[in-house]
Amino acid sequence: MSFFIVPLPHRSLISLSGPDKASFLQGLVTNDVEKISPQRPLYAAFLNPQGKFLNDLFIVETTDGDWLIDCENAEELLKRLNLYKLRSDVTLTNLRGQYAVYAVWGDDIPALEDGAVIDDPRLPELGRRWYVPSDTSIPMPLSPLETYDRHRILLGVGDGSRDVPVQKGIILEHNFDELGAMDWRKGCYIGQELMARTHYRGEIRKRLLPVKIEGPAVSYGAPIFDVEGQEVGEMRTYVDDCGLAMLRLSVFDSEPVELKAGQTILKPWIALKKG
Incomplete structure (x- = not known):
């Protein structure tokens, strides 16, 4: 099929x-x-x-x-x-x-x-x-x-509240701009002030990103750590050997990027593309 x-x-x-x-x-x-x-x-x-x-x-x-x-x-x-x-x-x-x-x-x-x-x-x-x-x-x-x-x-695409915390999530961190959900030239709407400030000041420090999972399954919301033991994100939805994680973009400052959640190794990448 x-x-x-x-x-x-x-x-x-x-x-x-x-x-x-x-x-x-x-x-x-x-x-x-x-x-x-x-x-x-x-x-x-x-x-x-x-x-x-x-x-x-x-x-x-x-x-x-x-x-x-x-x-x-x-x-x-x-x-x-x-x-x-x-x-x-x-x-x-x-x-x-x-x-x-x-x-x-x-x-x-x-x-x-x-x-x-x-x-x-x-x-x-x-x-x-x-x-x-x-x-x-x-x-x-x-x-x-x-x-x-x-x-x-x-x-690298989330699925509504299954990946974005209701009443807490900032949609620019969840790639809504990359997915065509924003119009920066339209008039006022509810919540616009935070969106405009975040967008124009370039304050996005975290993103929802796909990760390859190597090891036992990782529970939703599990904390994710870098090789130095610093917490850099948390797990969201997953299926088998792939999932989505909210991660600090600073994890890409060094290569290779290898993160851990418990005993499980996570390898993130940038996936979104338009057109």
Whole structure:
């Protein structure tokens, strides 16, 4: 099989409609929603007022002009969005249970007969995302979530709150700028002050990076140390012999880079590429 289809049960959809949908969302997310079209989905983040991570979002325009928001924890996100709704003429609808989200990549990907298809706006290597009515069966073999996790980990891509701590994570440390989730020319949005200060002062000292794992499995959140015993990061998601780790960039000041978590050796590298 030259392609992979993976259900993402932790993701679901919210529908956003109404004449004020663009102005409503523009002041809430990190990317410029004016760029959205049926041919151009958008990746963005929703932050708290202190500029820390709450949700990552794929925003998709349907053929009838409504928007779909692909997200985690739809119920919690809806509560937060409704706090900012005020007099905006928009309608927010939780579609959880009505649609399933799939990650799809590889060669000779078959056509989807019922549902919506977008190219993943983060990296071409991530392929596509399918939004399929829940009562529609996929007449093709499905791969487990671990297959998608390994694919994205090797590319250096996190997966929402599975890799970014909610209410604590700084998204620039988690490569959201490299993944096209930021627009530095748009107007104000919640959490913009921290993003702008960090970006323009060049204050990124840590990054989420892929690591090769040599030895026993490393638990999520395990501290990582350099050869001198200094703590330089912590482990995030992993599959078999590869994982993601939040690491100080100073670990690359000397070569070769070899780190440890317990008795396990970790070898990081820079993986992200655009286009």
